[in-house]
Amino acid sequence: MRKFTHLLLPAAVVISVSAHAQTSQVTGTVLSATDNSPLPGVSVVIKGTTTGASTDPDGKFSLPVPATGDPVLVFSFIGFEPQEVRVGGRSSIGSVKLGEKATALNDVVVVGYGTQRKRDITGSVASISAEQVAETPITRADQILQGRVSGVQVTQTNSEPGGNVSIRIRGTNSINSGNEPLFVVDGFPGAGDLNSINPSDIESIEVLKDASATAIYGSRGANGVVIITTKKGKAGRNAINFEAYTGVSNVRKKYDLMNAPEFARYLNDVQTLNNLENKTTTPLPYTQQQIDAMGEGTDWQDEIFRQGRQSNYQLGFSGGTEDTRYNLSFNYFDQEGIILNSGFKRGSVRLNLDRRVSNKINVSFTSQLSRTQQRLTTVNTNGGSNGGVLLDALRFSPIQPVRDANGNYTFQNQPLPAVEIAGNPVAYAESAKDNLTTTRALINVAGEYQLLEGLKLRISGGTDLFANQRNQFIPSTVYVGQNTNGSATKASNNNYSWLNENTLTYDRKLNENNALNVVAGLSFQEFVNENYSASANNFFTNALGSDNIGLGANVLTPSSGKNSNRLASYFGRVNYRLFEKYLFTFTMRADGSSRFGPNNKWGYFPSAAFAYRLIDENFMKGFTSLSDLKLRASYGITGNQEIGSYQSLGRYGLSAYTSGATRLVGLSPSNVPNPDLSWESTAAADVGIDVAFLKNRISVTADVYYKKTTDLLLQVSIPQTTGFSNILQNAGSVQNKGLEFSLNTVNFDSKKFSWNTNLNFSLNRNKVLDLNGEYQRFVGQSSTSLFPGATAATSVLRVGEPIGSFYGYVFQGIWQTPEEITASGLTTTVRPGDPRYADLNGDKKIDGNDRTIIGRAQPKFIYGFTNGFSYGPVSLNIFIQGVQGTDVLNLNRYELESGFTTTNKLRSVNDRWTGPGTSNTIPKANSVVRRSTGIVSDVVENGSFARLKTVTVSFNVPLPEAVTKTIKSASVYVTGQNLITITKYSGYDPEVNSFGNSGLSLNTDYNAFPSTRTFIGGVKIGF
Known part of the structure; x- marks a missing residue:
């Protein structure tokens, strides 16, 4: 036995040496091509064998490979494109970078x-x-x-x-x-x-x-x-990312207003004409000597505008394993607006977690906590008309200085009554406070359990807590605060919503030709709103602002309220795929809402769609230039329930009065209940095509659609014997139809240079079909100080016309002579120098019956055009945006051109009518005809524009290999926003609506914050 062992030992040594001679050790590192971060857990296998290894937490690996031949290593990792690398006799292959799968x-x-x-x-x-x-x-x-x-x-x-x-x-x-x-x-x-x-x-x-x-x-x-x-977070990638940018903004354009001498001469002209027409001898506001000594005066736009600034800081941590992934981010954004004391701040923290508890159980947690503060300036500054810091800066006399000889703010406009009474807008902007603070927590937790192969149950619960607090204080030192000796308001609006959703998903490929995805679920959601407001005035000190309303000697009656609504839903969707080219989708949802009447609590919303992947047909194989071709068609019904709570119920309003020293409070009905109230329904059909060419280098998507919304939620007139004039009912209909087109192209794609383009184009045609039998309704908001009483409406809802149709008088120039007025036969009182409006019905008078549609807010088409270039480490992105065929109601111009005779004016008013033949566009100085008339066609302007919206140049900093162990990526960039706007619109910006999201007051420009031109520089660093 010992002799046999002695023979075996040399043989084992020979075999071992021989085996060692036939293999060699190869090392390397695997990185992410996106940010150069190491990828742990990457599978490295010798092609054609089962021999392999995995990368360690630093992305490194070591693997014995055959010493003969030319072995190939295959690198693979979930979510990344596999890659093959030949060893080529090397002992180290250096860094291998895996790119993320495009399908990810x-x-x-x-x-x-x-x-x-x-x-x-x-x-x-x-x-x-x-x-x-x-x-x-x-x-x-x-x-x-x-x-x-x-x-x-x-x-x-x-x-x-x-x-x-x-x-x-x-x-x-x-x-x-x-x-x-x-x-x-x-x-x-x-x-x-x-x-x-x-x-x-x-x-x-x-x-x-x-x-x-x-x-x-x-x-x-x-x-x-x-x-x-x-x-x-992504498995296997622990990363830290930091981004910071800062920038400056300036007002893009200003109104060209009168300077001090021009405005003084204008006021003199107003008084001179008033004296002539009224046969009075009121002295002129200014002497020629005073005018000669004025200089240019105060440019109030320059005084309230400043260079805005903004900064943003973002820090993120992400990564994890195959079982646990996380993403944690912190953000702080600070913006100072271009108007004094305007601004916005946001701080937020987000934490997203995903955990695979077992092969069958997954849980997820998404959350954000944020706090924002907005400093507002578009509020009333004069206690009377609808104005703000900006609007009063446009109207305030340029003759008045910002501060008097003692360094104190000029208190109010002068001289009265020649000018409109108003407070110093700079004083208001710097002294008054109006802050809106919002705290929000948005949290959603979900658990998923695999019941069977392909069948999963998901249960989620979440909440959205949203608290607004507004603090407003107007000190006694500014004009609007003098009458109240300072005033303060503190208001809170707290909203919360909770949600529970439960879904079953079955996703299974039944066989080679059939695949099925089915989703069924039920959902419960509740919305609650609580609000209160408290106000006081007559403060003995301005020191505490709104922080102690009790300091106000006159505490006003507080108010509070609470409302809620609930939504219960059942829903399901079936996606069926046949032969990988015939695609079917069927959807149904049933919603029960507490917002609607007991007779219509539940609504049902079905839809069906079909798509045909024509590219997968055998007869299409000959079309080698085609990469994709799919036809789509769909039809379905959806709803709109966005009205306030309790609208279907009989409600009571507060009625309070004082008897002696006692305040008595009672309730009285405030509406007529409607138990049949239900949601609006929109039936929509869509036909589309998706096509791509040259290996997807060119892709096109086009859709044609038609939508009809019925059962509109309208206030319908009822007999006043009911005690009310109207009731909210489902009545009327609106139509939308349109075309959409998008084009994506890869124009060049090489290792050094690439160029991609995206173009999208859309047109929509809107039409009112029915108004419960009515032909038209007058709607739209404006300043009632501009258009008192019945003339306040700016738009019309008319059957056959789009929503957002401006309604008013057609401007035809200026009346030049008494003879011209007499020859017209007009019975309405006008004088030479007054604006001339079309007598559309020929009754020889100008009244509400002569109004017509004078413009449309709905655009004819919109578009966007993006080009992205890269050359080595340098990238350039250019984005152009445009709107064509839209009108804007410029109420700022209305007021600055001829509305109030006591406010500053556009410099173009220097060319006003002063006698026959002098002007056919600008009325005489003292004309007040427009104020009592309503909107006119010459202040409804072409709002079309093409804008160079964004240009960004970025540079990816090349990093030495020694540095990439710590810093995986670094880039710097410069961005310009709103660089060039091509438009005929005379206001600050054609993209505006002073009434926010209102559907009835579209494209109205009155006291809207001006757009800005912004330049930003930033840096991004990945660790």
């Missing part, structure tokens, strides 16, 4: 209650990725939709920091109800206010446009759905 984001779309491959989508859905969101520094998440998605019109209604954005998806459906889309944030529907959402946290945004896509949201889907998904 680009080919997967988030839809209602699930996800789908883009190739399987049957409806009209648009998607914006995190990369597109990151291209442009934005304040609000919804701003990224502007000009980038066909069929979606986004309007920055007010450019004030923290100002609102209005979104219309495929037109305006409703008259009295809401027209904004439903926002769904991380699965929580109804998360409306996006000011508190940090844009840097967004992973993707999906826009659901047709009924097939939105019907799963039933009574809230008629205006489209915007789904926002925030970032989550």
